Amino acid sequence: MKSIRQQLLMALLSTIMLTTLLGALATYRTARDEAQAMFDYQLRQLALTLRDHALQNGPLREFGIDEDAQHFSVQIWGPDGTRIYLSHPRQELPHQAPIGFATIDTGHGQWRVFGMQQAGQMIQVAQPMQVRDQLALAAAWRTVAPFLLMLPLLGVLIWIVVGRGLRPLDAIARAVSTRTPVALDPLPESRVPSEVLPLVRALNELLDRLRRALVAQREFIADAAHELRTPLAALTLQVQLAERASDARSRAEAFAELKGGLQRTTHSVQQLLTLARQEPGGGERPLVPVQLAELAAQVIAEHLPLADARRVDLGVTPTAREGVVTGDPEALRILVGNLVSNAVCYTPPGGKVDVSSGEDERGTFIEVCDSGPGIPSEEREHVFDRFYRRAQTDTAGSGLGLAIVKAIADRHRAHVLLDDADLGGLRARVEFPRLLPL
Known part of the structure; x- marks a missing residue:
């Protein structure tokens, strides 16, 4: 099982380390550029010093300077191209370079060279690029080292801070664990972080x-x-x-x-x-497109023997637009069957029951109208209760028919409406949403 605290710790430390390394890279490049400018300035100043010394004291071969301490190398060539001075005989120095600044690769490393002419002589001052790179790397390391040394401390602090931030989740988990089937009180929302x-x-x-x-x-x-x-x-x-x-x-x-x-x-x-x-979780089947007209025809065919026995005219009222819904065909058949069965059973002999389905401005629907006694408006909200039976009725029943209709309609996000029918009895209308997700 993954821990949020561990994931946050690793993510934050990785982010800090990556940011630090990127900062070190930027520092290294900045320091190297500054070192380039500074040492180029020193190269030029040293060359100018050699030139001024030659003007005042004669030939440059008599000039002496502690180049080892400054990591500089000096070469001087005569007018005929002969090298007359070399400050570091044991180093592989670049050959005579053009006047001005240049970066030369000797095969043993790169050198930064500044050359100038004076009194027919060529003065060349050079410095290995490795010195500059080492200086820039040292500057970058001095910047990164404190952050790297502080990573363990940052890890501990992040662990503690994240733990404190996750305390509301622990509190919620403890609160949920105390809930039982007989005590399902809501969780307190006061003093809860907005994220939780x-x-x-x-x-x-x-x-x-x-x-x-x-x-x-x-x-x-x-x-x-x-x-x-x-x-x-x-x-x-x-x-x-x-x-x-x-x-x-x-x-x-x-x-x-x-x-x-x-x-x-x-x-x-x-x-x-x-x-x-x-009921929810009671073995629900996948929802598929259902033709309400075909469904109504099947239900009417099943209830024709009952209607004939009670001498009730059971039929279909055609509509202009056919209705199609997304639903459970078996459940919808039970819904329509209960409505038709109730209408036939409560309609006196010689009465009429009409079933219609389709689509109008209010949505997709199926409705059952009868010429029976109907249901008083004050009782229409109670007839969907389980085991509810009207007091003044001699028709046997379980009191579950309309409760089943309501449960199936709720499952299909439909609404069941009861009102007066044009036939004089009750109109039971089930309205479905126009689009129902599969």
Whole structure:
């Protein structure tokens, strides 16, 4: 596992060292340029001194100077080109150079040479370039050495400072570790550095979503247990009645009631499983393009036997623009199926149910309209609650149909709207976003 502190330490030390080396290179070049100018000046001054001495005291061969101390070499040639003076016989010095400054390579190193003529004689003063390079390198080293010697101290200081800067993360980690499924309080945002604040807020949003999911799960389990307890108790009673039946007719009636109770209980369990699958993390499938018109046709075909049995006219209302959404085909089939099933079941015999889908100025939609009794406006917000059933209704149901519709719509970022239909009953409209990411 990589440590942020170690990464910052290595990055900062590497940056400091690289900056120091670049500074040393710049210092070396600057010092070398300054040394070039200074020593060129000295070369010229020494040549002028030799010239003045010759003018005052005669031939230059009698001139004496401690060139070893100054790292300079002097050569003098006569009018005929014969060398008449050499200050360093044991050195490989450059041959006679042109007048003025020049850099000459002798094969044993480079020399900086200044030459001038005086009284027919050629005076040449030279200095090895190695001396200048050593002087510039020494200046650069004196600049870099203190920084290099301070690197260990800088490493310790960076380690301490970075550690203090990372303390808020340690505090957040300790705070998160204290959270439990029964204690999901948000993390404190006061006295949190601005760089860490987005992380804290993101964690608080996650904790809030987790808290709401756990609450919903507990409520779901409690509601499911409560709702299943009644039909299971009824099944037990019906079994007992079947056992106590004294004749074949009573036994047949008891078994018929028992069969109906088993079907209702099975339907409730299936609805519970369907709702659980539509919750976040409940085995979601990849989203693909779905033709709403084809989906509506499939659902209508599945519900035609139920509609015929109840003598309800179930059909499709065509629209100008076909609707296509990105979603889970199976989940959307369940959504439309629940809406159609509710409409058919609550519409009295001889009524009508129309299904339409398409795209309008409000977005892509699918809606189911019926001629039934509808839902009062004050109850429309509650019908999406789990196990909610209207008091004044004789239609059997689990109270989960619209809750499943709401869960599937939320998963697809869609909105479910309930209002009055032109047929006189309820209109259930599901509006999808125009573009849904895959």
